[in-house]
Amino acid sequence: MLKVKAGDLDKMALLYERHNRNLFGFFYKLTGSGSVSEDLVHNVFYRMLKYRYTFTEDTSGSHRFTAWMYHLARNVNADHFKKQKKVSYTDDMEPWERKLKVDENAHSQMAKSQDLELLQKAIKHLAPEKQEMLILTKYQGMKYEQVADIFGITEGAVKVRMHRVLQELREVYLKLEKV
Amino acid sequence: MSQEQLKEKWMDYMNGSITLQEWESFKSQADPAQLSELEGLEKIWLAMDELPATPEPEATMDERFYATLSEFRKEATAPRGTVNWASILEVLSWRRLALGMLIFAVGGGFGYVLSPSGEYKQEISSLSSEMKDMKEMMMLTLLEKPAVQDRLRAVSLSSELPEADSRVIEALVQTLNSDENVNVRMVTVEALARFGRYPEVRQALVSSISRQSSPMVQIALAEAMVALNEKGAVEALKGLLEKDDLNDIVRQKVQQSIEVLT
Missing domain, CATH: 1.25.10.10 (Leucine-rich Repeat Variant)
Known part of the structure; x- marks a missing residue:
């Protein structure tokens, strides 16, 4: 990224190829929509190019770029979330549409599918910051140390928060199950 | 082992910081009552693996990025208004220069003779x-x-x-x-x-x-x-x-x- 900052924009293509799928996965888990996630990935890379001069050198190596990238991604997600709130909340049906294409006639499959639907709903009930932390840890395979860098907190604080997030997720899930 | 320590070890295990064997060894020292809450959380954590997998993004995402990158490249490499005449003259020999000037003069002459009438100019402006x-x-x-x-x-x-x-x-x-x-x-x-x-x-x-x-x-x-x-x-x-x-x-x-x- 330092080379990009210095004017070697071709290096941005390398960074894009290396990180775009992960970033897409991050947004997809948050939004449940492929097209929205594509837009948000584009926004992140647009901001990286536009604000490349704000990237600062750090001795901690490659993690620094990932932390910066997810920092921008969280801002993009916050903007998106605000916008969604203004427009009114709508549950994106895209992932369920995809699932409908699969043959799921069996009862057990249906029950499982309902459980997973509940779980997905429960995740959406969490505050955006909690969802982000959960996704970074669970699906992006990040260590607590990296998550701590992105959130600007200590590793210990990440563990405590993650534990609370899981407790809250379980409580919400159980509540939804009773409804 | 305190409940807090046990929770921390479980969090480490979930994040892959300690192995299954290490976790099992910690677990064996714990009170079964202490483990019941963690088992509930573990179920949720594992169920998250079953959620729909992330699909591949459409090719348009890459296209949009490369179009944006090319815009930024253009901006970054836009000429700043300075022309290196020395390097241009180095490439061009005097014969090429003379030929270029001759073509320019002939083109200018034709342009003058065939210049559009006032009416034509008006049409262009409209x-x-x-x-x-x-x-x-x-x-x-x-x-x-x-x-x-x-x-x-x-x-x-x-x-x-x-x-x-x-x-x-x-x-x-x-x-x-x-x-x-x-x-x-x-x-x-x-x-x-x-x-x-x-x-x-x-x-x-x-x-x-x-x-x-x-x-x-x-x-x-x-x-x-x-x-x-x-x-x-x-x-x-x-x-x-x-x-x-x-x-x-x-x-x-x-x-x-x-x-x-x-």
Whole structure:
């Protein structure tokens, strides 16, 4: 990224190829929509190019770029979330549409599918910051140390928060199950 | 082992920081009552693996990125107005130069003889005015579209207009103040700054400062104010500094802009 900052924009293509799928996965888990996630990935890379001069050198190596990238991604997600709130909340049906294409006639499959639907709903009930932390840890395979860098907190604080997030997720899930 | 220590070890195991064997060994020392809560959480954690997998993004995502990158590349490599004549003359021999000049002279002669009549020139001017109207109309239509790409295109079309009438300015100002997409608002700041010679545009940019909540747009506006040397923006920029939730980078940028303008 330092080379990009210095004017070697071709290096941005390398960074894009290396990180775009992960970033897409991050947004997809948050939004449940492929097209929205594509837009948000584009926004992140647009901001990286536009604000490349704000990237600062750090001795901690490659993690620094990932932390910066997810920092921008969280801002993009916050903007998106605000916008969604203004427009009114709508549950994106895209992932369920995809699932409908699969043959799921069996009862057990249906029950499982309902459980997973509940779980997905429960995740959406969490505050955006909690969802982000959960996704970074669970699906992006990040260590607590990296998550701590992105959130600007200590590793210990990440563990405590993650534990609370899981407790809250379980409580919400159980509540939804009773409804 | 305390409940807290056990929770921490479980969190480490979930994150792959300790192995299954290590976790099993910690577990064996724990009270079964202590483990019951963790088992519930583990179920949720494992169930998350079953959620629909992330699909592959469409190819258009890559296309959009590379188009954006190429725009930035163009901007970065745009000539700065200096021409290295020495290197040009090095490449061209005197024969080539002479031939080039001869062709230029012959072309000039033909151009003079075949220059269009007054009527023809009038037709061209009326055609270009129609083209301008069409571009303007297209821009105004695209600004209303729901797709972000369309609205971005609309704003970039405004840069092709040599002059902006009140309709165009009004539409751009409205986009700046109410478009939900940050990218669209950012390019609109740039587009409006190009028409900074109009006092109403400067006024609109100044009054938009307090309306924007996105740090990116706030920075773009501060930069535009400096580029236009709009001293009337100082008060609005100071007002921005009073916001408690202002982003640190934005705060720095706004302070710099105020220093330049005062």
